[in-house]
Amino acid sequence: MQGEQRARTIFLLLWTLITAVKLVIAARLPLFVDEAFYWQEGQHLAAAYSDLPGLTAWLSRLGVEIGGAHVLAQRLPFLAIGAALPWLVSRIATRWFGAVAGWQAGSLTLLMPLSGTLGILAVPDVPMALAAVLCLDAGARLLRTVDAAAAVKLALGLMIGALSHYRFIGVIVVGFIALLLLPQGRRMLRDPRVWVALAVGVLAWLPLLSWNADNHDAGLKFQVVERHPWAFQWSGLWFLVIQPMLVTPILCMAMWKVALAGTRSGGGARAQWRYFGLVGAVSTVAIFALGFFTDVERISFHWPLPGYLALLVAVPVVLNGWPRWLRRTGWWLAGTGLALAFCYYLMASAPALREQLAGDKYYPRNFAGWQPLATAVREELATMPAGSRVLAGNFKVGAELGFQLRDPSIQVLRHPLNDKHGRSAQLGLWGLLHDGRRDAPLLLVLSPSDQRYRDLLARYHAVCAQVGPLPPPRVVSNDHGYQRFLLFKLPAERAQGPCVTPAMAWIDTPLPDARAAGMLDVRGWAFKDGVGLARVEVLVDGRPVAEAAYGRSYDITRFWAISSDPQHPNVGFDARIDTAALAPGRHWLGLNLYGRDGSVESWPEQPLVVPAR
Template identity: 80%
Template structure:
């Protein structure tokens, strides 16, 4: 009884603290770009969408309808589901392994980084995890005895899963494999009540199938074919390396032991033990294997979560058989992992901390700069004729601005990024895919940070073809320019003439984060399509230190062969910076590019380090 009371107290404290921490972080964390698009889908309520079934969009709509246009309100339904999951895992474990193991399984769900932060973001993995746990619970109960309440729970889980994500098909497949591997599972599948539940699950897929039938299978093709290379890639090894870090190493070992032991353990809960082990083990192994053939460019580290939740149910039994020092180490490592996971989101929610990560591979670009951009857009629209509209350069900008401005109808230019994320078909269905023609003034908002530098000029040329030569932009620069936006006032009448684009620049020296002393030599090149540059101003920590010598010969047309800057090949510049006047430590070198059309554009900054004298 003392052990049970202690385990219960720990769980309740953890649940309270983690839930409170989620609420605080969720209220401060800027909207992730995918969340913004789900919000936009929620403003166009439908049974299904190009990228997902309907449930995620419906939940975002429910959140803002109940709590208003705020990130916390949007995330509230997902936070509620995230708070419910540890309770469900605890209850399942308690039923089959005792109350102490139940409270411990719930606590581990609160500590494991992947599940600890579940619900912070309004993403489909949250309801999908709920569906997986409901099906897991129903399956374990049906193995013991087929009854109506367990069949209803199975039907509910299958319904929620089908409305959450295409990937839930994998969860269903794993469940069938586990049941077919067990004699009790094969008997269970012969019961008509189970088949009624399965029929409900099948019917739940009909809205998604109908959407695909009406849209040339655009969503299905994207999720199954277009986003995955389906060819072996060694980069998939990274998936195997990162998973033990995301669930913490000792807990990872315990889960694998639960999977292995669960296939051969005896005892009163033998069938359920094997069931949890098979579901978790087959699911996790399958996803690990697919990691070598599927999409490795976008975030996929959360895919094994349903399998991990199945294994967590039995993990306390494994841990309690280990030496005390190892058990404690496992618990403390899980707690540390949870703290680090929350730390990342706290960093992403702080503008000052994001700025310090500028240029780093962990810089959270998709969380950065949206509120300053929205403020600049409001200012520009106030100075434009009444009836002017916003035109976004890609779906990310359109969705984020839509949320900030409270408008779900912002038009978006065709962009490879829309195709890459499976959003083009949905934008076209909403008639929000804009081809460049206009009958009212428009404020074009571009995000060059979303484009690879080597593809930027080609992208600018494509925009010229869509909307015409571009006027001087207003630059909204965040975090030393690592998140930049360009705002252009486009009149009703399309401009004519040669393609004019934003300027491009590059620093040949100094190198990124180079350590310097004395005089710093600055060299590079810069050009601006159609009109050319008048001068290049050098900045240190945002302060001008004078103009560089611009116009030296530097022929870059071997790479930028389609550039039409009239000053080629004289587009090089050089300057000197006296670092003796600077304090030792990190500083930022920037450029301000002055075009011959009157444009003034601040370029992305680059760090350098002044050594102690």
């Protein structure tokens, strides 16, 4: 009884503390771009969408209907599900392994970073995890005896999963494999009540199937074919490094021990032990194998979560058989991993802290700059004629601005990014893909940060083809330019003439993070298609420090073959700055690019280190 009371007290304390921290983070963290698009889908209610079934959008809509257009309100339904999952896992573990193991399993669900952070973001993995746990619980109960209550729970889990994500098909397949490998599972599958539950689960896929039938299988093709290379790639080995870090090493070892136990035979409660182990093992191994052939460009580290939740149910039994020092280390490592995950979200939510990651590969660009952008858009619209509309450069900008401006119907330019994320078909159904025609002034908002630099000039020319020459932009720069937006006021009638694009530049010398003492030479190139540049100004920490000599011969047309700057090849610049006037430490080197059309564009900055004297 003392062990049970202690385990219960620890669980309740952890649940209260972690839930409170998640609420604080969810209230402060800007919307991730996918969350913003789910909000937009929720404002256009439908049975299914191009990228997902309907449940994520419905939950997002429910949140803002209850709490208003605030990030916390949208995330509340997902936070509620995330808060309920540890209780469900605890209840499953209690049923099969006792109360102490049950409370411990709930605590580990709270502490494991992948499950402990669940609900902070309004994403489909949250209801899908709930569906997986419901199906897991129902399956374990049905292995012992088939009854109506367990069959109903199975049907409910299958329905929620079908309405959550295409990936839930994998959860179903894994569950079937696990059941077929168990004698009790094969016996269970012969019961008609189980097949009724399965039939209900199949019916839940009908809205998604109907959407695909009406739209040339656009969603199915994207999820199964277009987003994956389906060619072998060695990067799949990163799974072996990333996953132990995400679930913490000792907890990972314990889960693998549960998975291995699933291959052993036994009777009684051992059937459930094998079931949890088989579900987790088959799921994890399958995702690892698919990782060599599937999409690695977008976030996929969370895909094994349903399998990990199955393994966590039995992990306390394994841990309790280990030495005390190893158990404690495992618990503390899990808590440390969760704390680090929370710190990352807190850094992403605080502009001053987020700025410290500028230039780093972990810079949270998809969380950055949306509120300053919305403020600038409101200011520009206030100076434009009545009836002016916003035109976004891609779905990310359209969805994020839509949330900030409370407008779910912002038109979007055609962009490869829309196709890459499976959103073009949905935007087309809403009539939000801009076709080039306009009957009112437009405020065009481009996000060059979303484009690979080598493709940026081609993108600018594609924008010219869609809307005409671009006037001087207003630059909205965040975090030293690592999240950067360009705002263009387009007249009601399309302008004629050659393509005028935003300026482009590169600093050859010094390199990023270079150490500088005394006089520092700054060299590079810059150009602006259609009109050319008049001058280049060098900045340090946002303040002008030198006027560059612009116009040196520097032929870059071998790479930028489509460039139409009239000054080619004379687009090189040189400057010299005195770093002796700078305090020791890190500084930021930038450029102001002055176009011959009157434009002034700040270029993204790069770090510069002045050593102590």
